[in-house]
Amino acid sequence: MRLRAKHLGLRLSTWAVLLFLHFPIFIVALYAFTTESSAFTFPPPGLTLEWFEVAWNNGDVRDALSLSLRVAATATVIALILGTMAAAAVWRRKFFGREAVSLFIVLPIALPGIVTGIALRSAISIGGIPFSFWTIVIGHATFAVAIAYNNVAARMRRTSPSLLEASADLGANGWQTFRHVLLPQIRPALVAGGMLAFALSFDEIIVTTFTAGNQQTLPIWMFTSLVRPRQRPMTNVVALFVVALTFIPIVLATRLTRNTEGTTG
Amino acid sequence: MVTETTSASRLDRISGALHRHPRLRLALLLGLPLLWLVGVYGGSLIALLSQSFFSLDDFSGTIDRSLTLETWGDLFTDSNISIAIRTASMAVAVTIGSAIIAFPIAYYAVRYAGPRLRAVFFVLILIPLWSSYLVRVYSWKLILAREGILFWFVDKLNLNFLLEAALSAPGIGGPSLSASALGQFIVFTYIWLPYMILPVHAALERVPKSYLEASADLGAKPLQTFRTVIWPLAIPGIAAGSIFTFSLTLGDYIIPTIIGDSSPFVGLAIYSYQGVAGNLPLAAAFTFFPIVIMGIYLYVARRAGAFEAL
Amino acid sequence: MTKRRILALVMLVALVAAACGDDDATTGGPMTEIGDGEGAVSIIAWAGYIEDGSTDPAYDWVTGFEEATGCEVTVKTAATSDEMVALMQGSNEYDLVTASGDASLRLISGGTVQEVNTDLIPSWDQVDPRLQEAPWHFVDGKHYGVPYQWGSNVLMYRTDVFGDTPPTSWSVVWEEQTLPDGESNAGRIEAYDGPIYIADAALYLMAHQPELGITDPYALNRDQFNASLDLMRTQRDLVFRYWHDAFIQLDDFANEGVVASTSWPFQVNYGQFTGVPVASVLPEEGATGWADTTMMHADAQHPNCAYMWLDWSLNPKVQGDLAAWFGSVPANLAACTGNELLTDTGCATNGEGNFDQIHFWKTPQADCFGMGGECVPYHEWVTASVAVIGGR
Incomplete structure (x- = not known):
């Protein structure tokens, strides 16, 4: 009996937390349909589909969305490559400075984004580098590496080194071992790390403000539009659109990581 | 065909060489990531710190690039120190709050939920990460407003006295939830919560079922099992999550501009010294606060095993 | 040991930066002729100052400019004068700024903005004489911008x-x-x-x-x-x-x-427009106010388009529409008559007669x-x- 009751408490609090996490998203969805153009009030005075049309026809939104997607994709690829290399280097080996290396890799996410942002900004201004697509990518990849590294390193820690020895014994070279033995092992971590890195980059504004110049990523577009009448309801439409767009990849990725987890665990 | 065999044999040779020279392999693997992090990131940090030895011309607002310690002298004023303390306290509160909220859901997902339900949880926790942070913060502004959604429900339920009591609490209250420290706490916790749930979930997932069975077999009560087996194994996860929640709160400059009574936070102060006042030297010097606070925090978190669980 | 080395490195970088930073601003006076447009111009402005019709289709003084000159306008909104100064000093990605008096002199003395050749601006003669040589943009006999609008808080x-x-x-x-x-x-x-x-x-x-x-x-x-x-x-x-x-x-x-x-009068106008029950007064103590000048970056990337905008910004239609939208007073008083949106009493309502009672930001x-x-x-x-x- 007592166990049941406790169970119930746990279940209730779980659903309460999920409600807490999703209620604001529900509000975002609701106000995508409001008839108000600037100051929102509750309950909304009326509902309309107008903003979907306005958003659809807005070139700025499309440009910003496309820039954000390209930045996030590029930063994620760079991060996965660098993060995997670093994780492989640190794995199974003790070398001088190993601790320092792992600390340094984590530093960009451990230090607040504003520090990263303003540091990159100083480097950009001292070096006289013009703002471009790549200045944004560099900013994002810097913290995304840490995410990729963490995921891959955690996975590698749980991978038995004997697998690699077996592969070598069977005559596989380093590349073949990586391709056929290690890669399948770390694939879930790459998917999870890549997803998280992509999501962080896609929604990043703190660092981007300092490295974008007057380019508009989606969050920067949102930031200026949220305080502009007629554009404010549009931001809700766009946010909703992004959630809908990402829902399927999230579900698929969860499937993928779960399944492999199941077979190896 | 020919090229394939030669390239394959070349690959063989390279991989053989790498196998024989672990140091070379290490250097190759580590070279590029380190070049990036030390070159780009470390270089930028040094560039940033170097800015703090410049000063700002009072009138024209241009940066005077002659070396001086003047800016550092401007840093340690009462008002700046109180900004650092206010921010660090909020970061601690948010971290503790998220840990308390994250634990039950992670625990429930790992211990009691079936694989299907667990996948549903996972998706539900990930979705907020994908829906724009800014838009969600603004929706909180409406939720917490004096004539907003929460007040509307509270009013319908005749619970106004509870809310008024919370708002009249000294230090955390204010004229409206959206203009109070309490409101800031709620929004910060909300925004960073997934970053706590994920590592805690991952840490709990690694607790082998056999441990729990063994503990039960040895006659431990559930509470005892929790205290002696689960909790110690969860700590690295919480520590890892806390690095996110702490650091993200420490550096955020957007939430304090939208929610709260305009009292400056570290991120906001740095942002406005740089972006609003154009005083990059003082902004650079000001990063000293988050760097030192984070340094101390990382030291503590590392001892709790955070880096192994990130 | 390492600590000292890091410090030395930091100082070294600072020295290098100090050496590199010596960009001497030896500009050879203002432009003498306007060439072809560069296809773009970017402007830092107050919220509501440059409208392209996306807020309210009736208020649009950007589209006409873009069609006439082929210069595409991008606007960066700034909330304070300090922010404007910081943005202008940060880089030359912005060509123009609508600077108030508490920003304009700082921009001039910092060498951030360039002298403007009023001969290249046909509408210059229409500028309100009270503003033509106002001390917040006219320094040492040189014009550092074109008056845009003014008003009171x-x-x-x-x-x-x-x-x-x-x-x-x-x-x-x-x-x-x-x-x-x-x-x-x-x-x-x-x-x-x-x-x-x-x-x-x-x-x-x-x-x-x-x-x-x-x-x-x-x-x-x-x-x-x-x-x-x-x-x-x-x-x-x-x-x-x-x-x-x-x-x-x-x-x-x-x-x-x-x-x-x-x-600002702007919020009052827009609030009334969207149904927020607000109104405004000019209290008995008087008020602070702003007189804004459009100024050009010393290293503007699109100087020709920028000059075209400076002239466009004085056009009575633009000036009148903006005054109606923002609740400000035009720098070109010809805008005060015959503008549909502003109406003929608009300038008086917005405080055209209060010029001497306003303490302008400086x-x-x-x-x-x-x-x-x-x-x-x-x-x-x-x-x-x-x-x-x-x-x-």
Whole structure:
């Protein structure tokens, strides 16, 4: 009996937390349909589909969305490559400075984004580098590496080194071992790390403000539009659109990581 | 065909060489990531710190690039120190709050939920990460407003006295939830919560079922099992999550501009010294606060095993 | 050992940066002719200052320019003068800025903006003579920009709270008192989030504590400055939030029970347009105000398009539409007649006759603008205002 009751408490609090996490998203969805153009009030005075049309026809939104997607994709690829290399280097080996290396890799996410942002900004201004697509990518990849590294390193820690020895014994070279033995092992971590890195980059504004110049990523577009009448309801439409767009990849990725987890665990 | 065999044999040779020279392999693997992090990131940090030895011309607002310690002298004023303390306290509160909220859901997902339900949880926790942070913060502004959604429900339920009591609490209250420290706490916790749930979930997932069975077999009560087996194994996860929640709160400059009574936070102060006042030297010097606070925090978190669980 | 090495490295980088940073601004005077447009121009402006019809299709003075010149306009909105200065100094990615008097002189003395050749601006002769050689853009016989609009800060209030007795004094935002609806003003007023707002405190003291001897709210000696800060500190307890963004302020009036604040005519107009019950007055103490100048970056990337915009910005249609939209007064008085949106009484309503009563924003200077004595310089205004907002 007592166990049941406790169970119930746990279940209730779980659903309460999920409600807490999703209620604001529900509000975002609701106000995508409001008839108000600037100051929102509750309950909304009326509902309309107008903003979907306005958003659809807005070139700025499309440009910003496309820039954000390209930045996030590029930063994620760079991060996965660098993060995997670093994780492989640190794995199974003790070398001088190993601790320092792992600390340094984590530093960009451990230090607040504003520090990263303003540091990159100083480097950009001292070096006289013009703002471009790549200045944004560099900013994002810097913290995304840490995410990729963490995921891959955690996975590698749980991978038995004997697998690699077996592969070598069977005559596989380093590349073949990586391709056929290690890669399948770390694939879930790459998917999870890549997803998280992509999501962080896609929604990043703190660092981007300092490295974008007057380019508009989606969050920067949102930031200026949220305080502009007629554009404010549009931001809700766009946010909703992004959630809908990402829902399927999230579900698929969860499937993928779960399944492999199941077979190896 | 020919090229394939030669390239394959070349690959063989390279991989053989790498196998024989672990140091070379290490250097190759580590070279590029380190070049990036030390070159780009470390270089930028040094560039940033170097800015703090410049000063700002009072009138024209241009940066005077002659070396001086003047800016550092401007840093340690009462008002700046109180900004650092206010921010660090909020970061601690948010971290503790998220840990308390994250634990039950992670625990429930790992211990009691079936694989299907667990996948549903996972998706539900990930979705907020994908829906724009800014838009969600603004929706909180409406939720917490004096004539907003929460007040509307509270009013319908005749619970106004509870809310008024919370708002009249000294230090955390204010004229409206959206203009109070309490409101800031709620929004910060909300925004960073997934970053706590994920590592805690991952840490709990690694607790082998056999441990729990063994503990039960040895006659431990559930509470005892929790205290002696689960909790110690969860700590690295919480520590890892806390690095996110702490650091993200420490550096955020957007939430304090939208929610709260305009009292400056570290991120906001740095942002406005740089972006609003154009005083990059003082902004650079000001990063000293988050760097030192984070340094101390990382030291503590590392001892709790955070880096192994990130 | 390592610590010392890092410090040495830091100092070295600083030295290199110092050496690199010596970009000498030897510009050879203003342009003498306008070439072909570069296809783009980017402008830093106040919210609502440059409208392309996306807020309200009737208010659009960008599309016509783009069609006429082929220069695509991008606008970066800034909320304070300091932000404008910082953005302009940050890089040359912006060609133009609509700078108020508390930014313009800083931009000129920092070498951030260039001299403008008024011969290249056909509409120049139409500029209000009171503005043509105004000290906030005319320095050493050179023009550093083209006047855009001017106006006064106003006291915005909720009509449902004040009813038939609109406030007549700034005291509703400076001193705790009971409002017409029977409740205190504590937690129901807002203040402006910028160091220049200290001048509003000084202006209030000018009327209410004449013994302080304040004659210019931007030239304050130490005692006058401290008295103003004391007033700011007592106000801190009444303030709901320091407003930074025009639309967020409007949000607060609509949703948060804020009932009075210093504001711009723009928020009042837009609030009324969207159904927020607000109105405004110019209180008896007078008001601070702004006179804005469009200035060009010293290293502007699109100088030809920038010149074309400068001329376009003076066009009576643009000036009149903007004045109607923002609640400001045109720099080209020809706009005051025959504009549909502004109507013929618009200029008077927006305060065209108040020019001499407004204390226009200007950057405080240590030499009290040459009037003698010692004044508190602007950088102290900045730190003091951060401290006051932080509750110190």
